[in-house]
Amino acid sequence: MGRCFEHFDLEQRCEIARCRQAGQSLRQIAAALDCAPSSVSRELKRNAATNGYLPAYAAQQAHARRWRGSKLLRDPSLQALVLERLCLGWAPQTVAARLAQDHGRHISHETIYRFIAAQIARTKDYSWRLYLPRAKSKRGWRGRKGGSSADHIQRRVPLSQRPAGASDRKQPGHWEADLMLFSVYGQAVLALHERTSRLTAFIRQPSKAATPLANTLRALLAPLPKPLRRTLTFDNGTEFALHYTLRDELGIKTFFCDPHAPWQKGGVENAIGRLRRWLPRKTDLSQLPPGHLHDLALLYNHTPRKCLGFRTPAEVFANVLHFKCESTSPLSPG
Numbered sequence: 001m002g003r004c005f006e007h008f009d010l011e012q013r014c015e016i017a018r019c020r021q022a023g024q025s026l027r028q029i030a031a032a033l034d035c036a037p038s039s040v041s042r043e044l045k046r047n048a049a050t051n052g053y054l055p056a057y058a059a060q061q062a063h064a065r066r067w068r069g070s071k072l073l074r075d076p077s078l079q080a081l082v083l084e085r086l087c088l089g090w091a092p093q094t095v096a097a098r099l100a101q102d103h104g105r106h107i108s109h110e111t112i113y114r115f116i117a118a119q120i121a122r123t124k125d126y127s128w129r130l131y132l133p134r135a136k137s138k139r140g141w142r143g144r145k146g147g148s149s150a151d152h153i154q155r156r157v158p159l160s161q162r163p164a165g166a167s168d169r170k171q172p173g174h175w176e177a178d179l180m181l182f183s184v185y186g187q188a189v190l191a192l193h194e195r196t197s198r199l200t201a202f203i204r205q206p207s208k209a210a211t212p213l214a215n216t217l218r219a220l221l222a223p224l225p226k227p228l229r230r231t232l233t234f235d236n237g238t239e240f241a242l243h244y245t246l247r248d249e250l251g252i253k254t255f256f257c258d259p260h261a262p263w264q265k266g267g268v269e270n271a272i273g274r275l276r277r278w279l280p281r282k283t284d285l286s287q288l289p290p291g292h293l294h295d296l297a298l299l300y301n302h303t304p305r306k307c308l309g310f311r312t313p314a315e316v317f318a319n320v321l322h323f324k325c326e327s328t329s330p331l332s333p334g
Helices: 012-022 026-035 035-047 056-067 076-086 094-102 109-123 126-131 210-221 243-250 262-275 293-302 313-326
Strands: 173-182 190-194 200-205 231-234 253-255
Touching: 012 026, 012 035, 012 056, 026 035, 035 056, 076 094, 076 109, 094 109, 109 126, 173 210, 173 253, 190 210, 190 262, 200 210, 200 262, 200 293, 210 243, 231 243, 231 262, 243 253, 262 293, 293 313
Parallel strands: 173 231, 231 253
Antiparallel strands: 173 190, 190 200
């Protein structure tokens, strides 16, 4: 059997160009590269530019000829399945896992990210970013600067004193809260997130004031059994200044992130980032149809999550709530 053909690399193409300029024959160039003369002849015919053989141009031509396009471009049916689920707010990792489970179609989540990025680069149509959960055209986190109002919150307890059981997300009843703000002054949405199940409630607030926000949190948490309202974590916004009323009335322990460290309550931050896909900052809440926010909450809580074994937050919370209500075994201490 003959030798297996291998494509020339950039170093070999530079050698071909040097020998060609020196006036060497095809056989001499082939001998220098230890290859067949026909390989050199084919390289010069297929990848030469109009003004001669240029190594960089030849390498680009060879690569372009071998590239067959993205897997999603070559398979329209797979592309339709992926985009359909991205439109529901699923993350690329969730899409990839569920397509493998439900349809036996295998694709990497990185392929999905790169497909979206390639469409933005090719078409300059930034609406493609709306297929991603956080609707960002560039991946990665961006730091923000600003002051902290931590010194003005009475009876503030730092996050370092929160029970260890809240950190690993295995013990239910630990919550995080944050406020979504919008460009129209006074409009706000409260997000309340349970750390174990990732269940999140979204409730429109009349303002950013601390009193109505505390009343909303009290109304949401009071009906729950005590083992399901152990701790509540906030950032250092003054809208949470009346946190101690929840501690006094409901017995729930309240904690605050370190200044400039909202990532310490990453569950609710992620939930808000996902909801921004449908409620960007420029949204005017007064123009939304009745029940729209409720429908978005249902969509979020019925979206499979990788961190939950591709179950939904609603499914996990229902199991936790049923266990807590029906079990006769003693609950672990908070």
